[in-house]
Amino acid sequence: MAKKKKADKDDKLKAKVKKLRTKAKALKAELAAVAPAKIKSKTVAVSPLAPKSFPDLPQIGGVEFASAAAGVRYAGRTDVMLARVAPGSAIAGVFTTSSTRAACVLDCQAKLAMRVPQDAGAAIIVNSGNANAFTGQAGQSAVDAVTGAVAEALDMPASRVFSSSTGVIGEPLPYEKIVEAVTGLKDSLSPAGIEDAARAIMTTDTYPKGAMAEIEGDGGTIRIAGIAKGSGMIAPNMATMLVYLFTDARISADRLQKMLSRQVDDTFNAITVDSDTSTSDALIVAATGQSKAAEISDLRSAEAKAFEAALRSVMMDLAHQVVRDGEGATKFVEIRVTRAASKEDAHRVAMSIANSPLVKTAIAGEDANWGRVVAAVGKSGAQADRDKLKISFGDMVLAEKGWRAPDYSEEAASAYMKGEELVIAVDLGLGRASKSVWTCDLTHGYIDINADYRS
Amino acid sequence: MAKKKKADKDDKLKAKVKKLRTKAKALKAELAAVAPAKIKSKTVAVSPLAPKSFPDLPQIGGVEFASAAAGVRYAGRTDVMLARVAPGSAIAGVFTTSSTRAACVLDCQAKLAMRVPQDAGAAIIVNSGNANAFTGQAGQSAVDAVTGAVAEALDMPASRVFSSSTGVIGEPLPYEKIVEAVTGLKDSLSPAGIEDAARAIMTTDTYPKGAMAEIEGDGGTIRIAGIAKGSGMIAPNMATMLVYLFTDARISADRLQKMLSRQVDDTFNAITVDSDTSTSDALIVAATGQSKAAEISDLRSAEAKAFEAALRSVMMDLAHQVVRDGEGATKFVEIRVTRAASKEDAHRVAMSIANSPLVKTAIAGEDANWGRVVAAVGKSGAQADRDKLKISFGDMVLAEKGWRAPDYSEEAASAYMKGEELVIAVDLGLGRASKSVWTCDLTHGYIDINADYRS
Incomplete structure (x- = not known):
């Protein structure tokens, strides 16, 4: 009986250990899911977008x-x-x-x-x-x-x-x-x-x-x-x-x-x-x-x-x-604006998209949320015509003529977003001016760095 | 001997349980520290800045x-x-x-x-x-x-x-x-x-x-x-x-x-x-x-x-x-700009501060980082004179005459930042125009909501 009791106690303790192990594993997974950047910052010091090594620079006379x-x-x-x-x-x-x-x-x-x-x-x-x-x-x-x-x-x-x-x-x-x-x-x-x-x-x-x-x-x-x-x-x-x-x-x-x-x-x-x-x-x-x-x-x-x-x-x-070393960055993104009415407009639209927290968080989440690109164009103050606007991610046209492109594929767009280097192209269809700007995504890593670090 | 062994085994298992419990506790704490908003979003659905209840609204005839x-x-x-x-x-x-x-x-x-x-x-x-x-x-x-x-x-x-x-x-x-x-x-x-x-x-x-x-x-x-x-x-x-x-x-x-x-x-x-x-x-x-x-x-x-x-x-x-229901918000912040050269300038400075990711993450981290406020004034494009600028958090003057205020106390400023409602005041010392705008902090909660949610 005593032995049986002992065995029971053992089993109970073993079960407890197992349960706690599962719990710890789940907590670890949750931690990884909610704050991947935080974990990365502990184990990987260098931006995932960094060049492989420092280049071999020539010596400059003088x-x-x-x-x-x-x-x-x-x-x-x-x-x-x-x-x-x-x-x-x-x-x-x-x-x-x-x-x-x-x-x-x-x-x-x-x-x-x-x-x-x-x-x-x-x-x-x-x-x-x-x-x-x-x-x-x-x-x-x-x-x-x-x-x-x-x-x-x-x-x-x-x-x-x-x-x-x-x-x-x-x-x-x-x-x-x-x-x-x-x-x-x-x-x-x-x-x-x-x-x-x-x-x-x-x-x-x-x-x-x-x-x-x-x-x-x-x-x-x-x-x-x-x-x-x-x-x-x-x-x-x-x-x-x-x-x-x-x-x-x-x-x-x-x-x-x-x-x-x-x-x-x-x-x-x-x-x-x-x-x-x-x-x-x-x-x-x-x-x-x-x-x-x-x-x-x-x-x-x-x-x-x-x-x-x-x-x-x-x-x-x-x-x-x-940009590749942008705080918390996991994606390197070109915003390519073409056919704007003026150079100033091209710059305004490009920067409005590049600085939009909603566009940047969508990129972080690998969500092909081109609606947020539309909103960023709209708020820029630049001349824009909904029905002339064309939005592409990479080579894929997602929206044109005032609406979702006819052969729009959510699946293909989502697959594209998994890449590390992205191009978001906006063709305003109005003039001849163009401008590219480069930015990164907005991640938990940025919050980690800036809510703690006094720079 | 067998008994001794059993007891040893018991102790070992007990120690394991204890260890795993400590580990689980630590993981939980880490989870809470890196993603408080995430945890809140599971247990507390409502913004911490929300009014206590929906107000008693009068019926309007017609x-x-x-x-x-x-x-x-x-x-x-x-x-x-x-x-x-x-x-x-x-x-x-x-x-x-x-x-x-x-x-x-x-x-x-x-x-x-x-x-x-x-x-x-x-x-x-x-x-x-x-x-x-x-x-x-x-x-x-x-x-x-x-x-x-x-x-x-x-x-x-x-x-x-x-x-x-x-x-x-x-x-x-x-x-x-x-x-x-x-x-x-x-x-x-x-x-x-x-x-x-x-x-x-x-x-x-x-x-x-x-x-x-x-x-x-x-x-x-x-x-x-x-x-x-x-x-x-x-x-x-x-x-x-x-x-x-x-x-x-x-x-x-x-x-x-x-x-x-x-x-x-x-x-x-x-x-x-x-x-x-x-x-x-x-x-x-x-x-x-x-x-x-x-x-x-x-x-x-x-x-x-x-x-x-x-x-x-x-x-x-x-x-x-x-603003109190701002995505991920944990702080309600008034940006109060006074003595600007023009109403437009007051608005530009206030919005430049209110929209600065670095100011907003500092607020989230309860860091009295007034240097980031200085940078946001500087980038606004509004007329500003370093030596006339006065920056206060609440009633505390943190910076004036082009430098840290003489009785600046990091401790007092940090204590102030722990409040839920903050006032960041910038006196430009140039004219008579003023403007207040209201904003919230930028937290992990914002990233959680917008890197996943398609809105």
């Missing part, structure tokens, strides 16, 4: 990099990068148009406007962990301290030292930490340090971003290498996130600036992660002129056009990499 | 309601409501400005423009489950069938039958189901049916929305009762979600329209859940003239002003209820 762990905010990682470019380099840049832009952005803009002669060298110093934005007079003092220290160490005028800061807004920048790191940075400058530099400027980025291009100029090769950081607060407005491009092309600052300004609209200004424009966006390009190719002195020449196309391709590559 | 389960899309609930207003009623309305607005919206606008004499009665028929938007010519045919059936049943011209549809976009409206329900609706019309009507028009709403006001007119009481639906795709643009207001006031359609148009900007146009403007927004008000109070014939009279104030209070109440 450019050296260094990075260091100054302890601005993060522990156990680098957070400052320094780039030195040789005397004779042309510098150009575009910046955020935010009315609350950071002290370092205002400083860069002022310095570029000074048009300091190119015979001085130049430097770029960037820290992550603190944006030095909305930090009042102390913000400018911090910029002066940091750029002054670099100027002294590298023996160049402070007016040729450009700085960027990225991270939390409104907290004083612990600039002494950066100043202290300058000597060490100077001592470790190397033409091969660009990948480490790309890592040092990351904030919520899950991978470092690099891109390159090479073209044959008149008499030699011209190389372009660039790095970028950006993941959230991405909706550049006539500017960018943090991007640094280096080339050995021989070109004047004016011509470089012209090319840059003209290519930014279709590249960095054509991406959005969350419609939030940063206070710190900056894109700086340095051309050292150390290529053997002849100077680019006529913007209409074949060489100039080839160089501008190469520059554009590097900018586009980096812009797409920023 | 107005009757009926509702029915026509099976448009949802099972086991009502989805059609009919309101009949007596002959002699004035009707006014405002509608979405979306360029892809629904067939029923276009139909209402056309009918209101016809200025049919008030001696005919009028009716409003609304279905949930299908928006009849982007449904081409079939959309208008469906509206004609539904409003025609109501006109015949109630013996009034079809030009006095106004319809709304809300739900999925781009699918054909199964109008026969609604037509079939009309006779039953007619037979169950009752002056007391307003709460059931409010329930019948819900989609992702978690509670029915009603509001009322009573004022003493010249010679008698004037009553206003209204109902609304709305939870997602809420960013009205010179219009609203679905709102129906009824009053026994004696007032002409023109005067009623004037009051309505003038009050909509500060009420329904001042709310946003997700920046997405609907294709179906409609606000219709009917005034039956059955109050004993004298006619409101001079808009500058004290009576007219009192009535307009009462109308506004009902509109504001319903607008706030829509």
